[in-house]
Amino acid sequence: MAQGEERRWPPGPRGHRLTGNTRAYEADRIGFLRRSHREYGDVFSYDEHTLFVIDPELAHEALIRTGDTFVTELAPFDMRRDTDRAAEHATSWMPERRSAWPGLNRTAAAMTDEPTVAILDAVITDGAGHDVDVLTTMRTLTARTIAEYCFGADHAGVAELLHETVRATQAFAEASREFPAWLPLPRHRRYFRTYRRLTATLTGLVRERRASPSGRSRDDLLGFLLAGEPAPSVDTVVSTLHSVLMGGHGVPAAALTSLVWELARRPGLVHDLRDEADGAQTGGTPLAEAVIRETLRLYPPAWLMTRTAATATTLGAWTLGPGDDVLLNPYLIHRDPRWWPRPDEFDPTRWLAGQAAPGSAYLPFGAGPRVCLGATLTMRQLTLTTSWLARRFTVESPNAESVTLEFVDRLAPAHLRARFLPAESARRNNG
Numbered sequence: 465m466a467q468g469e470e471r472r473w474p475p476g477p478r479g480h481r482l483t484g485n486t487r488a489y490e491a492d493r494i495g496f497l498r499r500s501h502r503e504y505g506d507v508f509s510y511d512e513h514t515l516f517v518i519d520p521e522l523a524h525e526a527l528i529r530t531g532d533t534f535v536t537e538l539a540p541f542d543m544r545r546d547t548d549r550a551a552e553h554a555t556s557w558m559p560e561r562r563s564a565w566p567g568l569n570r571t572a573a574a575m576t577d578e579p580t581v582a583i584l585d586a587v588i589t590d591g592a593g594h595d596v597d598v599l600t601t602m603r604t605l606t607a608r609t610i611a612e613y614c615f616g617a618d619h620a621g622v623a624e625l626l627h628e629t630v631r632a633t634q635a636f637a638e639a640s641r642e643f644p645a646w647l648p649l650p651r652h653r654r655y656f657r658t659y660r661r662l663t664a665t666l667t668g669l670v671r672e673r674r675a676s677p678s679g680r681s682r683d684d685l686l687g688f689l690l691a692g693e694p695a696p697s698v699d700t701v702v703s704t705l706h707s708v709l710m711g712g713h714g715v716p717a718a719a720l721t722s723l724v725w726e727l728a729r730r731p732g733l734v735h736d737l738r739d740e741a742d743g744a745q746t747g748g749t750p751l752a753e754a755v756i757r758e759t760l761r762l763y764p765p766a767w768l769m770t771r772t773a774a775t776a777t778t779l780g781a782w783t784l785g786p787g788d789d790v791l792l793n794p795y796l797i798h799r800d801p802r803w804w805p806r807p808d809e810f811d812p813t814r815w816l817a818g819q820a821a822p823g824s825a826y827l828p829f830g831a832g833p834r835v836c837l838g839a840t841l842t843m844r845q846l847t848l849t850t851s852w853l854a855r856r857f858t859v860e861s862p863n864a865e866s867v868t869l870e871f872v873d874r875l876a877p878a879h880l881r882a883r884f885l886p887a888e889s890a891r892r893n894n895g
């Protein structure tokens with residue numbers, strides 16, 4: 465912004481004289497955002513340094529400009545708004561990201577069907593008939609899937625550590641106030657302790673594999689990474705694996721929980737999926753893929769993404785200073801009647817027969833240079849899982865009608881419980 469130029473900042477709810485909008489937001493996050501959207505439009509301010517963007521084109525633009533004028537990944541407790549450190553991290557991450565891609569692309573993803581089914585069998589079939597907490601079950605499933613994807617059979621202990629790490633980071637996501645990292649708060653100590661344990665375990669696994677004669681064989685992601693030219697350092701490989709493990713665990717587990725929520729309330733859809741899956745060889749079917757796309761539209765696990773201006777810049781009509789935050793909201797964009805007919809209705813058929821999504825109005829995987837690295841892989845695995853579940857089970861839930869969505873870290877129905885009943889016995893029970 466040139467000197468003397470007026471800062472253009474959007475209007476927004478003024479909130480309480482001392483606490484601003486924090487209370488209202490914490491009491492009902494999505495309600496607060498819907499009200500503000502209605503009252504102030506597609507871009508509104510939350511405070512002097514934070515604005516929300518519900519405009520798909522502007523949200524897209526902020527994502528595309530990441531690495532240029534916007535940064536991401538400030539640590540959860542980073543009060544210093546250290547955008548230089550975030551930019552430095554991005555500089556080292558982008559080559560790591562490129563090196564991981566051959567291990568995550570379509571060809572690599574196609575190799576994962578068999579292990580995915582074996583893990584589904586171990587986690588879902590073994591617990592069939594029991595009442596389970598769906599999110600916990602799905603986290604067990606995704607932790608094992610991603611650990612095995614990264615390390616093949618050598619993944620012992622990694623899945624458990626992932627659970628622990630997610631629990632340790634959850635405390636930050638749920639807290640409305642940030643405290644400096646050096647404060648000896650229990651949640652900081654726990655986070656650093658868990659982070660160190662995970663790093664030590666990953667380092668051990670990478671060193672061991674590097675020393676083995678078959679270490680560079682491309683049977684799992686670690687093999688792909690070690691086969692890279694020039695040979696990457698142990699630290700680089702550990703950091704890449706860390707990002708993939710964290711990205712590939714909690715988020716798909718949230719998506720699967722929302723999927724089960726829909727399946728439990730739609731026995732007719734389960735039948736249609738089963739009919740289609742029975743006629744197919746293996747893998748997912750077009751309807752299963754449409755069900756996943758629709759699940760990610762109505763319940764995008766990454767319902768809120770943050771970008772921070774690294775320098776003075778503009779976004780649309782608005783002027784941003786370094787350190788200002790832009791919060792992008794796929795949840796509201798995905799439910800906007802301007803882009804989606806019958807936006808709150810779960811209707812997978814909208815994805816069939818080539819009815820394409822309206823471009824930038826569908827952002828479950830983000831966009832731009834930091835778009836989800838696991839999107840191809842996860843679409844394949846989630847589609848396969850949908851067909852697999854429908855083929856084998858009927859889903860019953862004692863609380864599907866009463867649970868509500870939780871807008872905390874990852875969007876998912878809170879405390880959903882379900883039973884996976886083998887399809888044959890369900891047919892018998894229903895006469």
Ligand code: HEM
Binds near residue numbers: 536709715
């Ligand atoms: C339902 C499944 C998934 C969804 C909805 C999802 C969504 C996302 C989104 C929205 C982002 C970008 C966040 C931002 O820009 O702030 C992201 C980044 C990322 N995702 Fe996923 N993800 C999923 C599954 C996975 C899986 C299975 C993996 C690993 C195999 C993965 C690995 C990553 C990584 C490494 C990043 C960081 C990319 C970067 O910063 O360059 N994701 N994901």
